[in-house]
Amino acid sequence: MMYVNTPIKKSANKKRKQSSRPAGVLAKSRYQQGKGGVFSPDKGKSTVTYAHEPKKKRKIPEFSNIKPWKVIVGSLLFGIAGLLYLNHVFYTQRLLGEVQQLQKKYEQTQRIYNDRKFTYDKLIGPTEIYSKARKLGMITGGPTDHVIIIDH
Secondary structure: OOOOOOOOOHHHHHHOOOOOOOOOOOOOOHHHOEOOEEEOOOOOOOOEEOOOOOOOOOOOOOOOOOOHHHHHHHHHHHHHHHHHHHHHHHHHHHHHHHHHHHHHHHHHHHHHHHHHHHHHHHHHHHHHHHHHHHHOOOOOOOOOOOOOOOOO
């Protein structure tokens, strides 16, 4: 098989689809292509003409600047921070439970106090009114169930 590096004629370009290869570069079939390009038919020369640009490999970020001891120290610090956070959360929950328990106890004590204050005020209220009235010089009217009958 003979390959010739000649430019493609303009008349051929009109008939065919526009080629993505530069002029004068011919491609062999897939099984005859080497890695990245097409080899020249001249056996004495070691030249390679590429049918297309070789694919650019993605640049993988290099982590050569990061030392293993830094990764270990970072992991330990991250772990310690996580443990501190979890301890803080559990401690906060425990305190919340204690606060709620104390709040219930306070409300119960407040209800008992209000109930006893009401009972005390009910018992002492009339006595205080009568004592203040006597100090002002008023006299008791006596029992209120006396019925006054007026004759006409």
